[in-house]
Structures are given as structure tokens and as C-alpha cells.
Amino acid sequence: MEQRHVYLVGFMGSGKSTVGEILANKLGAFFVDLDRFIEETVGVEISEIFSEYGEEHFREVESYVLNEVAASPDPSVVATGGGIVLKEDNWRVMEESGVTIHLHASIDTLWNRVSGTNNRPLAEDRQQFESLYWSRLPLYRRAQIEVVSHPKSPEEVAEEVLGALGLVEEKEKEAHPQRET
């Protein structure tokens, strides 16, 4: 597998965007926040896409944008939206073009981080948020690497991800010693 991109997956509030930006700097890679990219592409905020066109439409745009980013030859760190893990096709795209990393945190940490913030249509009600969390957790755990993101600073999490990426690279080299990196 050619590991061009690093995909951060995880629930809302897990720190994908903050950690992603730091990680991209450390790796000398581009940083892409998929939600912001969607808003720029469509010209409408996420909450408005949900309310005006529905979640299904949002998911289609999300997959389209993911494909665009994956096809880019420039190595990028990609902060995905929490629901990217819902589609098998999205996994295929991420796994074929990079390495996937789950930023994990407890439900209380996540809720504290996102409750009261705008533009997250799926984080308006604690009960709904919690059941979504439990249904999503097994999906996030498909990622190649899991890093617990709390209680740590974003800088510490980024360092941990860097270390884990080094291990994945070593394993890849052991499995395919003849390949150029």
C-alpha cells in the first residue's frame, strides 16, 4: 500500500482538526479539514446542508470530496468528519490511499467539547449523541492505529500519532523489504 495520506477518524470532538493541523506541520504535509472543504465546495455551512438537503445528500458530498482529496498526489493529513466511517466505499478509498488513525475519547470528554458549539447538527441532544457514539465506536476501531486523545494536549496526541506512524512504516518495510519508500 502506498501511504500517501494520513486519515484521522473519530467521533465529533475527538480533536481530529486540532491534532491534524499540528501533525501536518510535523510531517511537512498538507492539512485538509474535510468539513471545511465541503463547505468551501458547496458554499454552504454543514448545518445548512443537513437542514436544507438532508443527511443523505451531505454523505454523498462527503464521499465525493474524500475521493478528490485521496486522488491528490500531495501527501496530506486529513481530518475527516465523524460520519466518514459509515460507508464501506469511504473505507476503501482511505485504506487504498493512506493510513487510518482513530482518535479516541470518552463520551463525557466529547460531549463537554462539542455541546454548545454551532454547526454540528448531530450534537444537539446528549442522548442522541450518546447512542450515536456507541453505534459508531466499532466502526472507528477498524482504523489501523488507535490513539487515546484525552487527557492529553493536542501536541502530545500528535507526537503519539507520529510514533505510531513510524511503527506502521517499519511493519510495512518488514512485510515488503523490496519496496522503495
Ligand code: S3P
Ligand atoms: C458528523 C460529524 C461532523 C460533520 C457532520 C456529521 C458525524 O464532523 O461532518 O456534522 O456524522 O459524526 P466532526 O466530526 O468534525 O465534528
